[in-house]
Amino acid sequence: MIRFAWLQFRMQAALTAAALTIVAVVLALTGLELAHLYDTTVAICAAHHDCSAATTNFTAADGPLQVFSDFLLLAVPLLIGMFWGAPLVSREFEAGTFRLAWTQGVTRSRWLAVKLGLGAVASAAIAGLLSLMVSWWSSQLDQVNANPFDSLRFGVRGVVPIGYAAFAFALGLTAGLIFRRMLPAMLAALVGFVAVREAVTAWVRPYLFTPLHQSLPITTATPVSIDQTSPGIIKAFESTRGISLPDAWVYSAKIVDQAGHTPTTSFLSRACPLGNYGPLNPRDCTARLAAKFHQLVTYQPGSRYWPMQWCELAIFLSLSIVLGGFCFWWIRRPVT
Amino acid sequence: MIEFQLDTASGVATYLQLVQQVRQALQLGILEPGDQLPTAQQVVAKLAINPNTVLKAYRDLEREGLVRPRPGQGTFVVGTLPRIDPAVQGRFLASMTAWLRKAHAAGLGPDDIEAIYRTAVRNSFAEGAA
């Protein structure tokens, strides 16, 4: 059965290998140039006192390719699900060839097992290779840009694309098995994959690990904004961008005192009288706040990056296994 | 080697047609003792009939003592049938033609003649077992 699956798969495999090779060559050539650029400008910018210029110049290099490589890693799992997973079984139903395939000397379960297994492994391998290449290519860019936990960036680096691809494939195949028609299966794969991916990003990833807390003093560099949110209520807000925790994922930054209370309206109206565009005297306001309050930052430290990657990979691989188990159950029930 | 023909419109059972063709071949000298009959496989590959039909025909011929199967080799002719002497055949054909002319002149049509013929054959061969 494995040899037969390969027989059917050969053409697609060749095309994919060719495409991957092209991508690899392009990335290899431009990647070496990028590394050279980094070594000659940003790495030594401190000595030349032109870091901001060097950084800006560097991060703008190969802009289109940056966008494209991120897009590629974003799209490939979805494409795998829609154009590999979904047609794999549904096409056999549409063309009636399942009547040929299921009356040879292999059981349906074995037929499915090989298609599912080989396909999932191939999908994972492609996504893994691609992620490896792109991660290598943008390693210095990522370093300069910081913010590895960015919701978009997190999903197109490291090991999670492997999980996405395996899951998308399994989802497409399951949809093809249930709907028995290619277009509904492709649609289901599209909608299902996007929905699960978004759901995990928004509702699971932040809660995988309990975030840490840290108290930071309020300084003149802290961007604080005081605002009248509704008549008689004044609140202090802080932007999470001002936090200098390198490579961390900052969830929130609250201004609180020793007891954990936020500044009251009465305090703020005295300490930071408001004009039309905010506090009339920002420096005094900040100084008065700093005397009584500090920033309470809720965050994931940079060291949690890889644990989160592996965790999310495990989640998607588990989902793939669950889908696989479902497929086996489905194909063995009395089916017309 | 004899080659079988099939007349699907004749109303005669297939296996009987095969038997008749072998007997005729024996009578006409086309088949002689020692000759091999085509295998069932060869016959059906040409006629597209059920192999059991061929086997049934060969079994009938074996029962009549005309053929015998040799395991692993095929079915071979072992018996003979009285050859029809062409001269004898010619004489009977002539006398029959004369009879038919008389019957036609007496006003008998083809169906009447057919009915008379069938009755006569039935009576004759029933009495003097063929």
Next chain:
Amino acid sequence: MTAVIETNDLGKQYGRKWALRDCTLSIPEGKVIGLVGPNGAGKTTLLSLAVGLLTPTRGSITVLAGRPGDGPAQLEKVGFVAQDTPAYAGLSVGKHLLMGAYLNANWDQQLAKRRIDQLGLDLRQKAGSLSGGQRAQLALTMAIAKQPELLLLDEPLASLDPLARREFLQGLMEIVASHGISVMLSSHLIADLERVCDYLVLLVASHIQLAGEITELLATHHRLSGPRRDPRSLPSSHEVIEESHTDKQSTFLVRTDQPILDPAWTVRPVTLDELVLAYMGQAHNPRPGRRSALGVVS
């Protein structure tokens, strides 16, 4: 006598509709079985049940003493060609043979290649560009080359022209003669199957109307004609299948084991065609008081 296909009160239901019902058969091995019936009668359903593509709603079916589709050993024993002879349009003829070799333990590649050569098919031609007849021959080759004990063919002649039909049957009969396999092929035309079948199963409106060895069926059915008579006056051993009357004459198609002794009758044999038509007509207009159809077991 071992049965090649045995069913017991077999039924298959889709929603509220029964595609097959009350099907009880015991078909001996070594036969070429003609499965005849109008379109929609349940022939494809029966074949699909026999090969394991469907599972019964009621009753049971046993093929070659095993359950259909139950494991590789059972799947190897049964060769199947579905209606419209599906094939992978993008795979060549040669790759289809490879598929057979990879997926079947008893694959005879020599036999497959010999047949393909005989048929004049190009190994490199994609199956999608083959004609209907060529695809049918490819499908038959694949079913034969796995050396099954039973071949099930669903309307294999339907899309073939007369020459292709003849060639298909020639090839099929040759395999039956050389390998001794059992074959069941379905058609809605009895004329297609008369030459090659020695066992008949007639399916009309999801029920078995008639089943048995063809020689036995022809020997036990007769057409009687004589002066006009009421069918109820016939002896009880004569089962009337069909009747027609003029003011002076009655004609009956009867089924009986007993010899016809009444001299008033002119007795004529029945052709397979007439037999099938009579039973098909009978299925749609059941005679009052007729017993339900019983399968003849040989």
